[in-house]
Amino acid sequence: MLDLGFVRDNLPKIEEMLRHRGMNPDVVLKDFRTVDAQRRQAITSAETLKAERNRLTEQIAGMKKSGQDASQVIAETKNMRVQIQELEKAAEEYDTRLSQVLVNIPNTPHESVPVGRGSEDNVEIRRWGAPxxxxxxxxxxxxxxxxxxxxxxxxxxxxxxxxxxxxxxxxxxxxxxxxxxxxxxxxxxxxxxxxxxxxxxxxxxxxxxxxxxxxxxxxxxxxxxxxxxxxxxxxxxxxxxxxxxxxxxxxxxxxxxxxxxxxxxxxxxxxxxxxxxxxxxxxxxxxxxxxxxxxxxxxxxxxxxxxxxxxxxxxxxxxxxxxxxxxxxxxxxxxxx
Missing domain, CATH: 3.30.930.10 (Bira Bifunctional Protein; Domain 2)
Structure with missing residues (x-):
């Protein structure tokens, strides 16, 4: 299976490769671009919320130490935890959808492989003996x-x-x-x-x-x-x-x-x-x-x-x-x- 990052960074070449293999890029890749963007957005949002929650956790510790009421901030971190879980679940679902696309992408042919549509375009290199x-x-x-x-x-x-x-x-x-x-x-x-x-x-x-x-x-x-x-x-x-x-x-x-x-x-x-x-x-x-x-x-x-x-x-x-x-x-x- 080709690496996700490789496919993302070389999508035009992947599409061309699929056409050379006689495959329809739209059928094979489906909604790869959209799902990949959604996955990355979900991961980024989850990481941003985790960083903010860590900051608030430190703030809560300071508020409690100084005798301040931290209940509102605590409620906010609980809400963030739910959001993070939802985003991580979404990212996993996007991962699954991307994997389903990636396993159907064939290997990339070597540059020496002749481009062709079928067996009639295969190239004879040498022969030995005679019938x-x-x-x-x-x-x-x-x-x-x-x-x-x-x-x-x-x-x-x-x-x-x-x-x-x-x-x-x-x-x-x-x-x-x-x-x-x-x-x-x-x-x-x-x-x-x-x-x-x-x-x-x-x-x-x-x-x-x-x-x-x-x-x-x-x-x-x-x-x-x-x-x-x-x-x-x-x-x-x-x-x-x-x-x-x-x-x-x-x-x-x-x-x-x-x-x-x-x-x-x-x-x-x-x-x-x-x-x-x-x-x-x-x-x-x-x-x-x-x-x-x-x-x-x-x-x-x-x-x-x-x-x-x-x-x-x-x-x-x-x-x-x-x-x-x-x-x-x-x-x-x-x-x-």
Whole structure:
């Protein structure tokens, strides 16, 4: 979440950023200016009254010491206390309204991110390898998997419904082997530390990485007593939140972490898309890379992380493209992807 003072001091830039992201500033910011002014006025008035009440309290002590009647001044301080409480309550309400606005403002894109309206404006940076050419018509992966007896979507639907998969034999072995291969390369060759985090996280963790409140409908909520837990949509959520509300010594940075977890997504906005196979699943497994870095070197570390991921594909002999996403296509919490 962007800092309140930063948004206030850079409101025109924030509005421009929202337009570049394809968002309507009026819808996102709502009555930010008015509420922010009201909040500051309430705080200022409360502080002014507190100072006056302190002055009168000293005056009352002097009046009592000299035998004067202080009842009128005492009544005045009591009235001030009520006014201060009302102003502080109002300021808290304004704080809540401002927080509701701030959590819906996405991160500010880096200056190197291309301005665009959608995926067609993404910029290809480089590519490696070339798509294989076949002298026959290749079958889709769901047909190959079924014929080999390693992918079973029908029984998965019986167990859980659509958008789930059961892997048999070599399919399950391949999934496990790929995860082990990636983790071994990242930990033994790239200097990452492996982490095995919980698959359920609290709402504070989901807010910490920007999944809440915007993407609540795309996540699986698990009511747990008086609080909600959430199935992780990506290992990025628990791993990034490992150091939430902590101050890290600069000498420890960068901290490079990798984690293999199941990921759970409701795919609420993808009805009718990629309904065949294992492209848009409610549950899938993924190896995640996360770095904690100094702001001055963060984009350098992003490039290193990207190259670390590329090396996995190169070792597997899989062709790929590296693309910089435009402003309208990057994720809510991302400054660059």
């Amino acid at each position: 294989p050419k076949f002298d026959f018509t290749p079958k889709p992966h769901w047909e190959v998997g079924e014929q080999l007896g390693i992918l079973d979507l029908e029984r998965a639907a019986k167990l859980s419904g659509a958008r789930f998969a059961v892997y048999w034999g070599a399919g399950a072995h391949l999934e496990r082997a790929l995860a082990n291969f990636m983790l071994d390369v990242h930990t033994k060759e790239h200097g990452y530390t492996e982490v095995l985090p919980p698959y359920l996280v609290n709402s504070a963790s989901m807010y910490g990485t920007g999944q809440l409140p915007k993407f609540a409908s795309d996540s699986f909520r698990v009511p747990h007593g008086e609080k909600d837990l959430w199935l992780v949509p990506t290992a990025e959520v628990p791993v990034t939140n490992l150091y939430r509300d902590e101050t890290l010594e600069a000498s420890r940075l960068p901290i490079s972490l990798t984690a293999y977890t199941a990921c759970f997504r409701s795919e609420a906005g993808s009805y009718g898309k990629d309904v065949r196979g294992i492209i848009r699943q409610h549950q899938f497994q993924k190896v995640e890379l996360v770095k904690f870095a100094n702001p001055e070197t963060s984009y350098e570390q992003l490039e290193k992380l990207t190259h670390d991921a590329e090396e996995i594909l190169q070792k597997l002999g899989l062709h790929y493209r590296v693309v910089t996403l435009c402003t309208a296509d990057i994720g809510f919490s991302a400054a660059k992807t």
